[in-house]
Amino acid sequence: MVSLVLHKWMGNISPEMLLLVPILWFLPLTGAAPSQTNEQLDTGVDWLSKFGYLPPPDPVTGQLQTKEALTKAIKAMQKYGGLKETGVLDQATLGLMKTPRCSLPDVSEAEGTMGRMKRDVNPQNKWSKRHLSWRVRTFPKDSALLGRDTVRALMYYALKVWSDIAPLNFHEVAGSDADIQIDFTKADHNDGYPFDGPGGTVAHAFFPGERFTAGDTHFDDDEAWTFRSPDTHGMDLFAVAVMSSVTPSAWSTPQP
Numbered sequence: 001m002v003s004l005v006l007h008k009w010m011g012n013i014s015p016e017m018l019l020l021v022p023i024l025w026f027l028p029l030t031g032a033a034p035s036q037t038n039e040q041l042d043t044g045v046d047w048l049s050k051f052g053y054l055p056p057p058d059p060v061t062g063q064l065q066t067k068e069a070l071t072k073a074i075k076a077m078q079k080y081g082g083l084k085e086t087g088v089l090d091q092a093t094l095g096l097m098k099t100p101r102c103s104l105p106d107v108s109e110a111e112g113t114m115g116r117m118k119r120d121v122n123p124q125n126k127w128s129k130r131h132l133s134w135r136v137r138t139f140p141k142d143s144a145l146l147g148r149d150t151v152r153a154l155m156y157y158a159l160k161v162w163s164d165i166a167p168l169n170f171h172e173v174a175g176s177d178a179d180i181q182i183d184f185t186k187a188d189h190n191d192g193y194p195f196d197g198p199g200g201t202v203a204h205a206f207f208p209g210e211r212f213t214a215g216d217t218h219f220d221d222d223e224a225w226t227f228r229s230p231d232t233h234g235m236d237l238f239a240v241a242v243m244s245s246v247t248p249s250a251w252s253t254p255q256p
Contacts, residue, residue, distance in 0.1 A: 044089045047097045048073045100202045100235065127179075127208050131169045132215075134159065135178035138185065140225050146237060154227060155182060158241035179208075184221040195220040202235055203244040217244055 048054040053073040071087035078085045081096045136155055139148050146154075152172065159170040170180075188194040191213050193204055197220075205217040219225070219240070226234030 040089055040094060043097065044074070044094065045070070048077060051077075053077050098199075100199055100240075127168065127215075130167060131171065132180060133173040133178040134170055134180040134182065135173055135175070136182045137176075137178075138183045140184045140219075141221055142224070145234070146225050146227060150227065151237065154238045155241060158238055161242050179215050181216045182219075183216065184219045184225075186221040189218065191218065193218075195222060197222045198224070203240050205244045217241075219244075 045054065048070075053076050054069070074089060074093065075085045075087045077096075078087075078093055081093075083092055083096060086093075134155065136148075136152055139151055140146055156170075156172065162168065163170055183189075186195055187197075191206075193201075195201055195218075201220065202223050203217065203219045206213045206215060208215045219237070223235040224233060225237045227237055229236070
């Protein structure tokens with residue numbers, strides 16, 4: 001009888017809702033934790049999958065997520081973000097998920113939720129030299145907000161923040177063979193990490209290595225880039241450039 005009722009119920013829901021069934025099945029029906037709407041749960045699972053805390057969902061069947069796996073992923077994200085590890089998609093956690101950030105995963109697929117909650121840097125992904133060149137290859141399309149000279153100056157001072165504390169020196173070059181290429185681009189720009197329009201993910205930087213984008217930094221050109229602007233809707237380029245730099249964890253003890 002139960003199977004018949006369930007069969008009739010399943011026949012009345014959309015394919016999109018079916019993707020949530022494996023997750024909702026394992027959530028508690030009662031308890032002290034705040035209730036979570038389907039929209040919040042969908043947002044949370046998408047975010048956790050996008051940034052490496054959960055395996056990516058299967059486009060056909062959906063990704064079966066047990067309550068234990070989902071709770072563990074949420075706790076890992078909360079630990080990484082400096083939040084109280086509740087394992088629940090509370091308002092603080094959902095708020096952090098909506099904060100503009102780098103678009104690269106916090107956890108690699110190989111590590112998953114079992115790995116350390118930071119981007120491990122392999123030896124081959126560290127700078128092997130002390131003097132690094134950089135170049136702004138493309139600039140924001142809306143030059144009315146930030147001129148080219150201002151953008152270059154902000155990049156210079158953002159890199160200086162890290163050269164003051166790391167054994168690295170940065171110098172700007174005009175040629176195409178710079179160690180660090182800086183681009184302002186949007187949407188799918190052929191590096192495997194598309195931007196998502198205003199807000200959301202605003203920039204990402206790649207570790208040194210063999211990848212064609214190794215060492216490069218990309219900024220989302222759909223953002224309204226500003227610098228010390230009273231406009232609360234703008235995105236401060238200097239602050240994002242400092243946070244997006246790969247230099248904090250990508251240096252070893254290079255040869256002079």
